[in-house]
Amino acid sequence: MKTIHRPLLILLSAIVILTACSTQQQATGSPTAVTDAVTSRNYTFVATSVFPTEDSRFNPRLLLPNASNLYQLTSRYDVRVTSDSVIAYLPFFGRSYTAPMDPTKGGIKFTSTKFDYKKTQRKSNYEIEITPQDNTEVRSLYLTVSPSGFASLRVLSVNKTPISFNGNVEAN
Template sequence: MKTLRNLLILVLIVGIGSSVAVAQNKKEKKRATIKNNIENKHYTFNANNAIPLSGGTIQLTSEYDLKITPDSIVSFLPYYGVAHFDVPYGSTDLGIKFTSTKFEYKAVQKKKGGWEIIIKPKDVKNLQSMTLFISADGYGSLAVNSVNRDNISFDGYLE
């Protein structure tokens, strides 16, 4: 009876240990994929929340994203905030929507495995820069700095 109990405890310990090892392996694979995608400029940032300069967090119920490829950036993001000028009267499309093929891209890996990515589109009017802060696990935030609009940021994840 004692040996059966000891055997059962040993099986449980081995089972738990292997589960932890499998989870760690999946986490490491995910981190390696994120690193590879960022270095190769091939990923999508999906926005879950918008955080305007003046106001609280806005939960996004539609799909909004920023797609990065080696030769282009496609932004389909909403905008909540104050546009100071250069906006057509009565305009209903105030989002951050553009495609850029001329841009600077700088990705710097941080000490804890996360990333800071600075994107400066050269062919998009009124947009200074976009800065992505991505954790090693793929969660992050995007800060958008405009010339004629209040700044806005987004929370989301990399895909």
């Protein structure tokens, strides 16, 4: 019985280690490619996990000591930034204060061609604030990008609670 468990355990450990290594290689990009993409405003933020913001008064699960609000995304959700447009296709989990008339209009989906774009650099990270002028739902997007391409995005909406995403930045 012991001889069967040991090879199975070694095989499973090898699979986990190889999967972690391949995910790490896919996620990181060269610092110059990320810097060039962010500087030229030609990149895509690809969300891999989401942190919905909920009020603990309405969600008793948040009062548990080790409750986690991190949810892994299984589909592709992204924000594409170019010099003349911002296209967002993101999910939304949380409290919405107004319901859309069309049920297919859920989530955070918009295309903006008139927006303010402010980029600052703190230490080695880029902090980007995007404020759409031609969208009445989303107030602003705050994106923090590391030199390796890891990024976090915080979306502030007019009629929804704030929501945060973690992911990667890819050059278009």
